[in-house]
Amino acid sequence: MTQGKRAKSGWSRRDFLRTAGVAAATLAFPEIIIACGPQSGGTPTAAIPKPRKGASIRLLQWTSFVKPADAEFKRQAAEWGDANGVTVAVETVTGDQLQPKTAAAVEANSGPDIIQMQYGWPQLYTDACLDVSNEVNILIGKLGKPDPVNEAFCKVNGTWRAIPYTIVPNAWTYRTDYFQQAGVTSFPKTWDELTSAAAKLKTTGKPIAQTDGHAYGDSLTMWNPVLWGFGGKEVNADGKTVAINSKETRDAIRWAQGAVKAGLVVHPEWLDPDNNQAYHADRVSGTLNGASIYIREKIEFHKYTDVTNNAPMPSGPKGTFAMNLIFNHAVMKWSPDAETAKAMLLALMEKDQYQKWTMIAAGYNAGPFDAFHGDPVFSADPKLKAFQDVVAPGKWPGWPAMPSKKTAQAQTQYIVADMFAKAAQVTWRPRSQQPKLR
Numbered sequence: 001m002t003q004g005k006r007a008k009s010g011w012s013r014r015d016f017l018r019t020a021g022v023a024a025a026t027l028a029f030p031e032i033i034i035a036c037g038p039q040s041g042g043t044p045t046a047a048i049p050k051p052r053k054g055a056s057i058r059l060l061q062w063t064s065f066v067k068p069a070d071a072e073f074k075r076q077a078a079e080w081g082d083a084n085g086v087t088v089a090v091e092t093v094t095g096d097q098l099q100p101k102t103a104a105a106v107e108a109n110s111g112p113d114i115i116q117m118q119y120g121w122p123q124l125y126t127d128a129c130l131d132v133s134n135e136v137n138i139l140i141g142k143l144g145k146p147d148p149v150n151e152a153f154c155k156v157n158g159t160w161r162a163i164p165y166t167i168v169p170n171a172w173t174y175r176t177d178y179f180q181q182a183g184v185t186s187f188p189k190t191w192d193e194l195t196s197a198a199a200k201l202k203t204t205g206k207p208i209a210q211t212d213g214h215a216y217g218d219s220l221t222m223w224n225p226v227l228w229g230f231g232g233k234e235v236n237a238d239g240k241t242v243a244i245n246s247k248e249t250r251d252a253i254r255w256a257q258g259a260v261k262a263g264l265v266v267h268p269e270w271l272d273p274d275n276n277q278a279y280h281a282d283r284v285s286g287t288l289n290g291a292s293i294y295i296r297e298k299i300e301f302h303k304y305t306d307v308t309n310n311a312p313m314p315s316g317p318k319g320t321f322a323m324n325l326i327f328n329h330a331v332m333k334w335s336p337d338a339e340t341a342k343a344m345l346l347a348l349m350e351k352d353q354y355q356k357w358t359m360i361a362a363g364y365n366a367g368p369f370d371a372f373h374g375d376p377v378f379s380a381d382p383k384l385k386a387f388q389d390v391v392a393p394g395k396w397p398g399w400p401a402m403p404s405k406k407t408a409q410a411q412t413q414y415i416v417a418d419m420f421a422k423a424a425q426v427t428w429r430p431r432s433q434q435p436k437l438r
Contacts, residue, residue: 046138048343049343053084056087057081057340060102060105060111060116061091061092061116061327062092062095063095064364065296068360068362070092072357076353077090080344086344095272111334113331113340114330116329117162117329118216120396120408121153122155122161122328122330123153124405126156127333128334129330130332130338131159132161132342135163135342136160139346139369147167147369147394149326150326150368153328164368164369165328168366169322169366169387169390170288170289171289171291171313172287172312173288174286175285175286176308176309182203182204184201191316195255195258195262198262198264199262202262206283206284208263208265209265209284211267211274212424213267213270214271217290218270218272218275218289220417221322221325224399225395229320230252230255230317231246231248232246232249234397235407236400239398239401257426265284275288291362291363292364294308294383310384312390313390313393324394326396358372359376359377363387366387397410397411398411
């Protein structure tokens with residue numbers, strides 16, 4: 001993924017890659033500092049924002065992998081606009097284009113009134129994001145507590161800089177027929193079992209495959225949970241003490257190398273659409289992804305629906321962890337109609353409206369407040385349970401440190417994914433040429 005303009009301050013990518021690379025190839029560690037983000041708080045006072053008749057609102061967001069859900073979001077936004085005399089334009093771009101466009105707008109101090117923020121971008125673009133604490137407090141009063149991950153991303157130094165919007169859960173989608181053919185009766189419950197399954201699936205010619213490249217969704221949601229599952233972490237909970245050079249990190253790397261050697265296929269060239277395409281083209285037996293692979297098989301392609309199932313993340317020695325794709329909405333400081341923008345976002349988050357959207361999304365999206373936890377879309381199809389199950393163990397890049405500008409920069413630069421990708425490349429060297437892991 002080509003990234004947009006980097007923030008001017010923060011870790012040097014060269015230095016941090018050298019740091020992360022130590023775990024894979026015993027390089028030297030430079031000193032780096034990661035600032036800890038804030039804990040939650042809030043006030044009960046709230047004032048309802050009112051739309052201005054005649055206003056125009058532009059909203060920039062990603063193009064999801066479930067097109068009917070995008071169409072429903074645009075329909076709801078237009079319907080609200082018509083009812084309130086507001087012109088609403090929703091611009092959708094690919095997930096790879098979203099950050100460059102966001103960075104360009106921040107640099108120009110001009111652009112959409114609302115921008116969809118991926119992961120910890122409110123930490124990166126804090127000064128460009130208006131305080132929306134009032135609006136979040138309104139939603140908390142109606143919908144209950146926000147999801148901890150959305151809250152961690154949206155809140156900067158005690159101030160809400162984005163409104164929680166959605167969780168895109170990532171779980172494993174796999175072919176039950178190929179698994180049975182290989183003698184694997186169920187999806188692996190542990191990472192070691194995944195290694196064994198990958199070895200057996202390799203014999204079918206339909207491997208378990210995953211990206212270790214710069215895929216904003218599928219790479220980050222794979223390799224961070226692997227690191228955490230073995231007890232590894234980038235920094236300690238204080239957000240300051242570098243902890244990547246550890247036995248636990250090396251254990252995670254050894255697992256990855258062993259899995260690749262056994263038969264897990266990793267693709268550094270894959271971006272987020274590529275494993276979807278590989279599955280639909282019958283080239284792989286399993287991959288980690290949002291629910292879109294299964295959803296499109298069920299409602300669009302109808303080729304492998306009956307032999308497709310989904311499973312939550314395997315566990316490591318230190319427990320079960322997940323990371324999901326997170327989006328939140330920020331109202332930008334340059335908007336001439338910020339109150340109108342806030343009013344629209346509140347309307348779109350009303351429970352009835354929101355669950356019309358999640359029902360059309362067919363299990364691709366989970367709501368970020370307590371009131372959405374019983375969303376009937378997930379009980380309508382038992383095969384979607386895996387995507388519901390990965391929400392609770394979800395963490396964020398840099399965990400157990402709270403999100404910050406530093407951790408957000410590390411995420412956008414794919415530090416953890418690059419570490420595992422480097423280790424996977426080492427796997428293919430002759431043993432005599434491989435560096436020793438201490």
